[in-house]
Amino acid sequence: MAKISYAHQRGEIKESIIKAMVNDPLFRTRIVKSKKGKGSYQRKQKHRQAFSKGESPFKSNLNRLFSNGLF
Template sequence: MKKSLSTSLSNEVIETEFGRGVIKDNALKAVVTSRLFRQQVEKAKKGKGSFSRKMKHKGQEPYSKAA
C-alpha cells in the first residue's frame, strides 16, 4: 500500500522567475546575473560605520551650515 504522492511530487518542476524572459544560451549565466543573486549592503552592528542617529536628529543640518 504505497502512496502515489511521492511520484507526483517528483514530476513537478519548480520554476523561479529570473526576470530574463526565455533563456536561450547559457542558463547558469542568466541565473547568476539575475536579480536573485544581487549584492546587498548590510549595516554594521558594531565597529566602524555602525553609528546610527536617533530619529529626532536625522536629516537636520548644524546651525552653522544652515545659516
C-alpha cells in the first residue's frame, strides 16, 4: 500500500489526527453545479453584453428620448 502525503493547514496537531484532518479545508462542503438532469439548465447570453459592463439596459432608449427634446 502506497503512502499518500498531504500538507495539512492545521499547524501543530495536538489531539487527534482524524479530528484535525476533518476540520481541514480539504473536507469542506462544496456546491457543485450539475451538468445533466434537474437544475442543470443554463440560459444563453443573448442580450447581456451591455449588462456585464454595468450599463443600463435602457441606455439607448434614454439617449434617443433626451436627444429628440421630448424631456
